Amino acid sequence: MMNEMKQIKHHLTEPLLMGYAAGTLPEAFNLVVATHISMCDTCRAALAEYDAIGGEVMLGGDPVEVAEDALAATLALIEKGDAEQALPPAPRAPGLFPAPLRDYVNGDINDVKWRKIGGGVSQMILKTSKDASVRLLHIPAGTAVPDHGHRGTELTLVLQGAFVDETDRFGAGDVEVANEELNHTPVAEAGMDCICLAATDAPLKFNSLMPRIAQKFVGI
Amino acid sequence: MDHTKKTRLGDPTQYGPRNTGMKVETNVSPKTDAPAGLLAYNGLSTKDVRKSGARKLDAEQMTKRMAWVVQVNAVRDHKDKAAFAEIFGYFAPRVKSFLMKSGASPDLAEECTQEVMATLWNKAHMFDPTKASVSTWIFTIARNRKIDLLRKQRRPEPEDLPWGPEAEPDQADAMGLQQETEKLGEALATLPPEQRKLIEKAYFGELSHSEIAAETGLPLGTIKSRIRLALERLRHSMK
Ligand SMILES: [Zn+2]
Numbered sequence: 431m432m433n434e435m436k437q438i439k440h441h442l443t444e445p446l447l448m449g450y451a452a453g454t455l456p457e458a459f460n461l462v463v464a465t466h467i468s469m470c471d472t473c474r475a476a477l478a479e480y481d482a483i484g485g486e487v488m489l490g491g492d493p494v495e496v497a498e499d500a501l502a503a504t505l506a507l508i509e510k511g512d513a514e515q516a517l518p519p520a521p522r523a524p525g526l527f528p529a530p531l532r533d534y535v536n537g538d539i540n541d542v543k544w545r546k547i548g549g550g551v552s553q554m555i556l557k558t559s560k561d562a563s564v565r566l567l568h569i570p571a572g573t574a575v576p577d578h579g580h581r582g583t584e585l586t587l588v589l590q591g592a593f594v595d596e597t598d599r600f601g602a603g604d605v606e607v608a609n610e611e612l613n614h615t616p617v618a619e620a621g622m623d624c625i626c627l628a629a630t631d632a633p634l635k636f637n638s639l640m641p642r643i644a645q646k647f648v649g650i
Numbered sequence: 651m652d653h654t655k656k657t658r659l660g661d662p663t664q665y666g667p668r669n670t671g672m673k674v675e676t677n678v679s680p681k682t683d684a685p686a687g688l689l690a691y692n693g694l695s696t697k698d699v700r701k702s703g704a705r706k707l708d709a710e711q712m713t714k715r716m717a718w719v720v721q722v723n724a725v726r727d728h729k730d731k732a733a734f735a736e737i738f739g740y741f742a743p744r745v746k747s748f749l750m751k752s753g754a755s756p757d758l759a760e761e762c763t764q765e766v767m768a769t770l771w772n773k774a775h776m777f778d779p780t781k782a783s784v785s786t787w788i789f790t791i792a793r794n795r796k797i798d799l800l801r802k803q804r805r806p807e808p809e810d811l812p813w814g815p816e817a818e819p820d821q822a823d824a825m826g827l828q829q830e831t832e833k834l835g836e837a838l839a840t841l842p843p844e845q846r847k848l849i850e851k852a853y854f855g856e857l858s859h860s861e862i863a864a865e866t867g868l869p870l871g872t873i874k875s876r877i878r879l880a881l882e883r884l885r886h887s888m889k
Pocket residue numbers: 438440441442466470471472473474
């Protein structure tokens with residue numbers, strides 16, 4: 431993982447980091463952001479800045495009076511032990527998936543329940559809130575994902591292998607942020623199969639008829 | 651984001667093993683006029699921080715910020731209710747304000763604020779003044795509670811980095827981080843009002859999701875470029 435980290439070239443955008451810090455992104459996007467940050471010290475440091483801005487925004491707001499007995503009620507809450515307790519941090523598990531992704535898969539790469547979606551590509555949709563969706567994609571080495579455009583925003587984080595599209599090459603740890611203007615055909619590099627974590631807040635639109643029909647059945 | 655500019659807040663090494671006690675910032679001026687007893691109480695000292703002619707921070711604000719650190723540590727070490735009451739008095743009304751601006755009803759915001767402050771008590775031992783100011787830390791607790799309660803979503807968190815063997819946070823690092831955050835707060839306060847409002851809206855979630863989402867892509871939309879402008883100004887004023 432250390433070597434991969436140094437090679438990360440494509441990072442999260444400012445709006446994504448800010449949205450993650452603010453807590454305004456859909457859960458599916460948060461998962462991609464948290465997984466990338468687990469692999470990327472640069473974005474981890476950038477996130478600290480956005481968290482700090484959030485703290486200062488909170489400080490700068492007009493204070494709102496709390497209930498008269500708020501302090502006593504809070505101390506009672508503490509006595510009762512009902513409030514959130516500190517959990518020991520999860521140790522870095524060996525394996526391909528960083529901790530936040532492991533949580534959603536309930537395991538590592540070998541625990542993924544792949545479903546074929548055509549063209550040799552398989553996916554597993556992960557359960558999140560409905561405002562966006564996130565899936566793991568398995569693209570065999572040398573295989574293309576059908577040419578597609580986007581209605582919303584699509585984030586693709588490479589976990590293993592690499593893909594190349596019209597814009598650049600994306601290797602392990604790289605994240606591609608695509609929006610409506612980008613029509614691309616990602617192709618997995620020869621060599622190692624490509625495993626990606628991809629989130630979108632709108633259905634992808636495929637540019638040929640067959641995938642468009644298939645789309646109805648596989649929920650892309 | 652320009653990843654080449656490294657402020658202390660944006661310095662990735664701060665997340666590495668904390669055995670980097672020699673990494674002393676020289677461009678921050680220590681608040682030597684802070685009451686010595688206050689800093690000594692927490693074992694915080696300014697002796698490692700060299701003086702320079704850098705921009706002066708608001709001494710009173712800086713004293714307040716260091717006092718929060720001392721208070722959180724008093725909660726951690728002695729379950730000090732008086733120290734907790736001090737933090738509560740200052741932060742609870744601001745947490746409540748943040749939650750209400752984020753869309754919570756007054757009742758829900760009140761309940762949620764009490765939970766946030768109780769969480770602070772329970773997690774006091776996890777607070778690290780070399781990684782965050784107390785304001786930042788409380789904000790992240792409030793934000794997570796907001797996602798949980800208002801948006802009914804799980805919040806995936808990045809995995810923790812393995813820590814170095816050093817147990818005690820480096821005091822000069824803690825002071826530097828607190829000063830950096832104070833500078834940030836002051837820079838935010840002095841932004842042109844319309845720029846500050848945009849940043850506030852982004853954090854309160856007043857910009858609709860589609861507006862934010864539309865800004866995550868390649869073309870620079872109006873909102874994104876305005877927020878970027880505001881952020882650049884922030885960074886610039888922190889130099
Ligand atoms: Zn990154």
